[in-house]
Amino acid sequence: MVGLIIAACGYEDSANNTGDTEGPGLFGETANGLGFPHEVVTTEGIASAGLYLPIFLIAVVIFIIVEGLLLFLILRYRKRSSGADLPEQTHGNNLLEVIWTAIPMVTVFVLFVVSTNVLMNDVQARSDEHGAVVDVQAFRFGWIFDYQDPASGDPEAGTYEPVGITISGGGREGAPEMTLPVGEPVLIRLTAADVIHSWYVPSFFFKRDAIPGRVTEFELTIEQPGVYGGQCAEFCGLAHGDMFFSVNALAADEYDAWVAEQTGGALTAEANSEATNAEAATDAEATDESAEKAA
Amino acid sequence: MGTATVPSGAPASRRSTIIEWLTTTDHKKIGVMYIVTAFVFFMFGGVLALAIRTELAVPGLQFVDQAVYNQLFGMHAVMMIFLFVMPMTTGLANYIVPLQLGAADMAFPRINALSYWMLVMGAILIVSAFAFGGAPTGWTLYVPLSTNTDFTPMTGVDLLLLGLVVLGFSSIFGAINFIVTIFKMRAPGMGLMRMPMFCWTSLVTSVLLLFSLPVIAAGLIMIFIDRNYGGGFFDPALGGSPVLWQHIFWFFGHPEVYILILPAFGVISEIIPVFSRKPLFGYKAFVLATAAIGALGFTVWAHHMFATGAVYLPFFAFFTFLIAVPTGVKFFNWLATMWGGHLRFDTPMLYAVGFIALFLIGGLDGAFLAVVPFDFMVHSTYWVVSHIHYVLVAGAVFAIFASLFYWFPKMSGRRLDERLGKIQFWILFIGTNLAFFPQHMLGLDGMIRRISDYSGNAGWTELNFLSTVGAFMIAFSVLPFLWNVFITLRKPMEHESDPWDGNSLEWATTSPPPPWNFDSLPEIRSERPLFDQKYPGVGHGPTPEPAPETEGAAS
Numbered sequence: 001m002v003g004l005i006i007a008a009c010g011y012e013d014s015a016n017n018t019g020d021t022e023g024p025g026l027f028g029e030t031a032n033g034l035g036f037p038h039e040v041v042t043t044e045g046i047a048s049a050g051l052y053l054p055i056f057l058i059a060v061v062i063f064i065i066v067e068g069l070l071l072f073l074i075l076r077y078r079k080r081s082s083g084a085d086l087p088e089q090t091h092g093n094n095l096l097e098v099i100w101t102a103i104p105m106v107t108v109f110v111l112f113v114v115s116t117n118v119l120m121n122d123v124q125a126r127s128d129e130h131g132a133v134v135d136v137q138a139f140r141f142g143w144i145f146d147y148q149d150p151a152s153g154d155p156e157a158g159t160y161e162p163v164g165i166t167i168s169g170g171g172r173e174g175a176p177e178m179t180l181p182v183g184e185p186v187l188i189r190l191t192a193a194d195v196i197h198s199w200y201v202p203s204f205f206f207k208r209d210a211i212p213g214r215v216t217e218f219e220l221t222i223e224q225p226g227v228y229g230g231q232c233a234e235f236c237g238l239a240h241g242d243m244f245f246s247v248n249a250l251a252a253d254e255y256d257a258w259v260a261e262q263t264g265g266a267l268t269a270e271a272n273s274e275a276t277n278a279e280a281a282t283d284a285e286a287t288d289e290s291a292e293k294a295a
Numbered sequence: 296m297g298t299a300t301v302p303s304g305a306p307a308s309r310r311s312t313i314i315e316w317l318t319t320t321d322h323k324k325i326g327v328m329y330i331v332t333a334f335v336f337f338m339f340g341g342v343l344a345l346a347i348r349t350e351l352a353v354p355g356l357q358f359v360d361q362a363v364y365n366q367l368f369g370m371h372a373v374m375m376i377f378l379f380v381m382p383m384t385t386g387l388a389n390y391i392v393p394l395q396l397g398a399a400d401m402a403f404p405r406i407n408a409l410s411y412w413m414l415v416m417g418a419i420l421i422v423s424a425f426a427f428g429g430a431p432t433g434w435t436l437y438v439p440l441s442t443n444t445d446f447t448p449m450t451g452v453d454l455l456l457l458g459l460v461v462l463g464f465s466s467i468f469g470a471i472n473f474i475v476t477i478f479k480m481r482a483p484g485m486g487l488m489r490m491p492m493f494c495w496t497s498l499v500t501s502v503l504l505l506f507s508l509p510v511i512a513a514g515l516i517m518i519f520i521d522r523n524y525g526g527g528f529f530d531p532a533l534g535g536s537p538v539l540w541q542h543i544f545w546f547f548g549h550p551e552v553y554i555l556i557l558p559a560f561g562v563i564s565e566i567i568p569v570f571s572r573k574p575l576f577g578y579k580a581f582v583l584a585t586a587a588i589g590a591l592g593f594t595v596w597a598h599h600m601f602a603t604g605a606v607y608l609p610f611f612a613f614f615t616f617l618i619a620v621p622t623g624v625k626f627f628n629w630l631a632t633m634w635g636g637h638l639r640f641d642t643p644m645l646y647a648v649g650f651i652a653l654f655l656i657g658g659l660d661g662a663f664l665a666v667v668p669f670d671f672m673v674h675s676t677y678w679v680v681s682h683i684h685y686v687l688v689a690g691a692v693f694a695i696f697a698s699l700f701y702w703f704p705k706m707s708g709r710r711l712d713e714r715l716g717k718i719q720f721w722i723l724f725i726g727t728n729l730a731f732f733p734q735h736m737l738g739l740d741g742m743i744r745r746i747s748d749y750s751g752n753a754g755w756t757e758l759n760f761l762s763t764v765g766a767f768m769i770a771f772s773v774l775p776f777l778w779n780v781f782i783t784l785r786k787p788m789e790h791e792s793d794p795w796d797g798n799s800l801e802w803a804t805t806s807p808p809p810p811w812n813f814d815s816l817p818e819i820r821s822e823r824p825l826f827d828q829k830y831p832g833v834g835h836g837p838t839p840e841p842a843p844e845t846e847g848a849a850s
Contacts, residue, residue, distance in 0.1 A: 048668030055666060059659040066655050069630050074648065077571075079637040087637050089833055092577040096631070097624070101580075104623040108616035108662070115666040116609050123668050140446070195440040196537055198602060198675065202741025205672045209603045211538060212439060213531020216604040233602075233675045233743045235433050237446050238361055241746035 041228065041249070043221040045205030047122035051115055058107065123206075126219060131184025131252065133160050138190070138197035138210040138232065141239040142170015145178045147259075150187070158189075158217075165262045175244035181255035182222050190216045200233035201247055207233050222249040320404035321810055322393050325411050327706060329386025330699075332414065333379050339422075340374035341770050343367050348730075348766035351759050354751035364747035365431035366451075370424075372434035373455065376555065377462050378418050380691050384558035385410075385469055387698050388497045390706060392473065394801035394808065395491045397482025397816050402475040406468050413465035420458030424451035433745060435548070438529040438540040442521035456519045463512040470504035473497055482800070484819030488582065491799040491822060492575060495582055496561030499589040503550040503557075506593065511547035514540060538605045545596035553592040556686060557585065559694030560625060563647045566697055567629050568823075569797050570644035571636030577628045578822055584621035584628075591618040601667055602674045608667050615665035622658055626651065641795070642716030646697030649724050650690065657685030660735060675745075678738025684731045688769070696723070696776070701795065703780075708788035708806045715779040719772050726768025733758035733765075798823035 040049045133148040145167045148160035169176035180186050190199055192210035200207035208218055232243035250258060316324060347367050350358045359367065389407065393400055401407045424430045428449025432441040436456075440446055477498045481490070490498075518540070520526035527533030529540045568575045575581060594614040597606040629651055638644070660682045664670050673679065696719075704710045737758050742749060749755050793802040803825045804813050817828040 044668075045672075048671065051666055051669055052663075055663055055669070059662070063655065063659060066626060066630070067652060070633075070648065070652055073630060073633040074638065074640075077633060077636050077638045079639050085637075086572055086830060086833060087635050089574055090576065090631075090635065091574050092580070093631075097577050097580050097627075100627040101620060101624050104620045105617075108619055108665075111662075111666065112609075112613050112616045115668060116612060119608060119612075119667045123671070195443065195446060196437055200675075200741075200743065202672070205668070207602050207671055207674060209605075211603065211605070213537065214605070218604070231743060235365075235437070235440070235745040237431070237440055238365065240365070241361060241748055 039203060039224075040205045041222055041224040041226065042204045042206070043223060044123045044125075044219070045203070046223070047118050048205045051118055054114075055111065058111070124218075127185045129185070130187045130219070131181040131255070133187045133189070134178065134180070136178075136188055136190045136199060136210065137193055138199065138236075138243075139170070139193040140195065140237055141232070141243040142168060142174065143176050143178075143199075143243075143245045144168040145176060163259065163263060165259065169245075170243065171239065172242040172244060175246060177227075177246050177248050179248045179250060179255065179258050180222060181252050182225050182249050183252060185219045185221045187217060187219050190218070195236045196234050197232045197236050197243070198234035199230065201228050201230040203228040204247075209234055222247075225249050225251055225254075318408075320400075320408045322389050322401045322404065322407060323706070323808065323810075325407050326386045326388075326390030328411055329382050329389055329414070332411075332418070333381075333383035333386060336374050336378035336418065337383070338773065340371050340379055341773070343371040343374065344766060345770055347371060348763040350747055351749075352763040353760065354749055354753075354756060356748050359747070361747050362431065363429075365745075366425070366429035368745055369430055369433040370421075373421060373430075373459075375687070376434065376551070377459065378414075378421065380555045380687065380695070381462075381466065382414055383695050384500070384555070384691075385466070387562070387695075387702065388473065388493070388500075388558060391702060391801055392494055392497050393476060393480065394705075394804065394812060395494050395799045396477065396480055397485060397800045397813060397819070398476065398480035399812050401472050402480055403472050406472055410465045410469040410472065413461055413468070417458045417461035417465060420454050420461060424454040424458070427451040427454055430455040435544060436515075436518060436540075437544075438518065438521070438537050442518055442529050444522055447522075453519065453522065456515050456522075460512050460515050460519075463508045463515070466504050467508050467512075470501040470508070473501040474505065477501075482816050482819060485824075488579070489819060489822045489824075492564035492578075492581060492585075493558070493561035493799075495585055496557040496564075499585050500554050500557045503554050503589055503592060507547040507550040507554075510543055514543035514547070517543075538600075538603060541600050541603065542597070545599045546593070548599065549596040550589075550592045552686065553588055555691050557588065559650070559691050560585065562694045562698040562701070563629065563650055564625075565799065566643050566647040566701055567632050569795050570639045570641065570647070571633050572639075572796070573632055573636045574798075574821075574823060574826075575628065576631035576634075577624075580624060581628050584624045587621040588618060591621070594618075598665065598670070601670045612665055612667050616662070619658065619662050619665075626655065626658075641700075642711070642713055642720060643697045643701035643795070645717060645720050646693050646700065649720060650693040650697065653685060653689030653693065653724075653727060656732075657682060657690055660685065672741075673738045675743055676738035677734040677742045677744055680744050681731045681734035681738060684727075684734075688731065689727050693723075693727075696720075702801075703783075704789075704791060704794045705801055705806050705808070707784060708790050709783050709786055710789065710791070710794055711783050712779050715775045719775040719779070722768055722772035722775070726765045726772060728765065730762050730765025730769055733761045737762075793825070796829075798826040800824055803828075 040046050130150040133150045135146040135148060137144040137146070145165075147163040147165040149163045150160065152161035153159040167176050167178070188199070188208075190208055190210045191214060192212045194212060196212070197210040198207050199210055204220055204222075206218075206220065208216055210216070226249055228247045228249065230245045230247060232240060236243065316328070319325060346359060347364070350356070350364055350367075389401070428451040430447075430449070430451045432447060432452055432455075436452075441452060477490070477494055481487075517526060517528040521528050521530065521535075525533075527535045529535045529537050531537065564575055564581060591614055595611055595618055597611040598615045600606050601608060601611070640648075660678065664673070664679070664682065700711055700716055737755055740753070740755065742753070742755050749759070788806075790806055792805050794806075795802070799822075800813075800816065800819075801808075803817055817824045821827055
């Protein structure tokens with residue numbers, strides 16, 4: 001019980017503690033970006049995380065009722081004498097049984113309606129305008145982030161022109177960084193090259209599987225600038241535990257500047273991205289090889 | 296568990312005793328062999344768990360490397376699920392169900408022996424995987440990781456697949472055997488609605504096995520073909536689908552959870568009434584709840600796949616919430632059974648009450664997972680690890696120890712030592728909470744499962760260390776039990792036929808029972824025939840006489 005309360009407090013503290021990225025605690029932050037800051041920083045994540053406290057409170061009430069009743073029964077009815085007398089042989093009570101079937105039924109129905117409402121209206125809401133569109137491909141054991149131009153192509157049909165920024169890397173040292181703008185919905189289109197992976201950022205309160213042969217889309221809106229650690233969350237083989245990445249959320253103007261810097265203006269965009277790509281890919285391969293060797 | 300202790304009639308030479316056990320078709324001997332085999336794998340799987348927890352005790356890789364670690368968690372799960380809990384509950388049911396029904400044996404004694412020996416064969420195949428590169432796939436065997444031999448070239452994976460298929464057929468045969476036994480072998484007067492609850496849960500479990508195991512057996516063979524002959528069932532490049540495997544796996548995998556826990560519900564529903572000296576409160580509701588869990592168990596499988604983004608979320612969320620209701624009904628029925636009773640806290644009851652206290656946590660943290668947006672956060676994290684262990688350790692393992700203490704006198708003719716039993720209970724009770732409660736907080740903070748290392752800066756070190764201490768306490772709690780069994784079997788037999796003042800027919804024969812089980816049976820007019828015989832006139836509540844023949848027609 002005490003533990004449950006600690007869990008809730010830990011959660012609450014860090015949920016309120018959004019701006020602070022310093023100072024280790026029991027659920028502390030990290031400096032290297034590979035650990036997990038605990039605050040939730042996306043609009044969708046905050047809506048999702050908001051479900052935790054009410055459900056936790058319901059769970060606490062049920063916990064107290066059942067454990068309290070159990071404790072009461074143990075203390076009240078423990079047999080003190082060794083007599084052969086029998087207690088009253090009650091076989092059941094229809095009214096009671098209907099009541100204790102109906103109350104959980106109503107409770108779970110309310111929970112279903114509330115949580116599905118958040119799921120459909122907040123988490124899975126779709127917008128037409130995106131601050132960034134990134135095609136993510138997961139591979140053993142790294143990530144490729146391929147930026148698309150949200151202003152180009154046909155968003156209705158889901159076709160975009162590449163911006164010319166491709167970032168990739170893998171392993172513990174070569175973890176790639178995905179730079180995203182703050183305050184605007186970002187569209188991520190996720191797939192995998194080889195086996196199933198999962199794109200997981202605890203600060204976004206969200207994960208989504210990357211599945212070969214399938215593109216999965218989701219949106220998120222980051223509210224706080226900062227660097228957020230992420231990790232593959234579906235077991236994918238030997239170096240699964242080293243498959244990190246991070247998200248660097250920048251204010252909109254800084255993000256635009258970053259895009260401009262990466263593309264070096266429209267003229268040198270292609271050359272630049274190829275260089276980045278080649279370099280990163282070599283890194284990833286190196287990590288991949290060293291990981292295999294470790295086996 | 297006392298393999299060589301059940302007397303087999305006249306004194307026999309050692310050689311003929313061994314031959315007799317190896318060739319037996321007696322459901323009691325087969326049950327004991329199941330139980331002993333399962334306990335061996337409980338310890339084997341436990342050693343793997345200790346290796347996992349030792350590695351995770353502190354950040355960094357100290358004890359095993361990634362390649363070994365990746366074999367550990369999958370094999371731990373396979374052993375605990377397929378080679379411990381399933382054979383253990385099958386063994387208990389093998390021993391007890393025919394006795395509770397008043398039958399002389401199972402319906403198909405030789406198929407019963409075949410099921411056991413197929414278990415041994417499957418176990419050998421699975422263990423031999425360690426000698427052939429292991430099976431670093433997790434127990435879920437997700438494709439394409441398990442189908443692509445570039446990533447999992449080791450023969451160990453094939454051996455695991457074959458072993459699981461053999462175990463699957465063993466369980467299918469067993470399920471058919473139990474269903475036929477329960478429908479056709481009940482003693483005169485024992486209608487379906489007079490069966491002890493353990494028989495009911497065994498029946499529903501067998502139906503779940505029969506519906507789910509052929510599906511997974513087919514799926515495992517499809518993976519085997521994909522791996523070895525280029526089948527392409529699950530390969531998107533060949534028109535297959537990786538998501539299809541997850542549907543197949545969890546269509547089996549979720550009912551499997553109920554296959555593991557329903558017999559536990561049955562055991563608890565036997566023990567609580569006996570040690571409260573009252574009938575089970577709301578017997579009919581309990582039967583309905585068991586059937587409802589069985590049926591709903593087939594409607595929730597894709598809640599293991601919320602994060603794939605490839606399933607219709609509200610449908611599976613709705614049924615996942617709904618399945619909490621019949622489980623809740625059971626809790627209230629157990630508590631109402633204790634209400635006003637004369638509670639005796641012998642070790643079986645201690646474990647039963649511990650089960651209620653801790654399984655509740657596994658129910659509550661599971662309900663959180665039905666909240667899809669919350670599941671997106673904690674799916675595949677230690678929250679889920681904690682949930683499954685509250686269900687399978689605080690649930691299944693507690694119920695298994697409850698039933699071993701409860702039925703040991705029937706099987707061996709001697710009671711286990713109460714003091715050692717209570718010491719064991721408290722070590723296990725504290726160890727379970729210490730090992731698994733902190734994992735909730737790790738999951739909430741984003742620690743994913745199936746990783747051999749975590750950052751020292753993540754703030755997870757203390758919680759992981761606590762969890763490791765708890766795991767060692769759980770392992771340590773097995774020692775007093777082994778010692779208990781050892782010293783008890785050295786004592787002379789007491790031959791108490793009814794040590795706990797029991798209700799059901801297994802207590803109406805000698806301990807241990809003769810090969811033919813019963814010399815005579817009491818008249819069966821309720822779900823407590825032995826109780827009715829011992830306390831005439833009080834068992835039927837307000838309308839005791841005469842018991843009309845209303846439900847016996849079902850047989």
